[in-house]
Amino acid sequence: MDFTTILSALAEPNRLKIVELLRKGPLTVGEISDQLHIRQPQASKHLRVLNKAGVVEFTVDANRRIYMLRSEPFTSLDLWLKEYRDIWEEKFDNLDRYLQDLQIRENKENDN
Amino acid sequence: MDFTTILSALAEPNRLKIVELLRKGPLTVGEISDQLHIRQPQASKHLRVLNKAGVVEFTVDANRRIYMLRSEPFTSLDLWLKEYRDIWEEKFDNLDRYLQDLQIRENKENDN
DNA sequence: AAGGAATATTCTTGTCAAGGAATATATCAA
DNA sequence: TTGATATATTCCTTGACAAGAATATTCCTT
CATH class of the missing domain: 1.10.10.10 (Winged helix-like DNA-binding domain superfamily/Winged helix DNA-binding domain)
Incomplete structure (x- = not known):
């Protein structure tokens, strides 16, 4: 489904x-x-x-x-949700990650 | 939301x-x-x-x-899902419950 | 067999949402 | 300042979907 x-x-x-x-x-x-x-x-x-x-x-x-x-759709939803657990448990700071990633991308651009 | x-x-x-x-x-x-x-x-x-x-x-x-x-929508989803946990963990048999409930309703009807 | 109850289906209509195309806005670079 | 880049917004068209009304189907009861 x-x-x-x-x-x-x-x-x-x-x-x-x-x-x-x-x-x-x-x-x-x-x-x-x-x-x-x-x-x-x-x-x-x-x-x-x-x-x-x-x-x-x-x-x-x-x-x-x-x-x-x-039961299936609920287990299915739960399974999907599990993959986002580190996000919604906020084990890391979203902003920090954003800045890191941004850094990486800017560097890549400069390589061109 | x-x-x-x-x-x-x-x-x-x-x-x-x-x-x-x-x-x-x-x-x-x-x-x-x-x-x-x-x-x-x-x-x-x-x-x-x-x-x-x-x-x-x-x-x-x-x-x-x-x-x-x-993170909010994900915690929100998880919270909602929790209320269905006894269903999707299938701690009880759906069919059994159905038959019980049906029994109850049929009896109610006969009371009228 | 006939009527009634429970449910599904069809048809129609109005609303809303998604994509395409074009354009507007904001920011950076030279 | 001008051009280029990134993003948002608007307008238009089309398709999907939900509600209403009417009808069909199935099964039970008498």
């Missing part, structure tokens, strides 16, 4: 709300559209996008579908 | 690539547009969006601007 696909699935406010809801447990389409105060077709459409992105899955219960979160 | 704003900033492929690039260190607009094979104005525009979302910041160096990542 493409990473940007996951991100744009989550970037839509109502879809993010759906994910927040599903965090507490599986829900039917009707319950989702009720709790979010959106119409059923829009809920279905948003769930379709989330499903395509691999964010949710569902099981069929006769007439209804019970949607729930999948 | 709104969470969905951060997400949609990152959801655009070229912008995500910019972020990936900046992970290795600060860069000027020109360097970014070169390495990404996009035109300078598009790079500027993407950087503007990233800046508005709080993902990047820049320092002015005379003629140029050196862009770098900010």
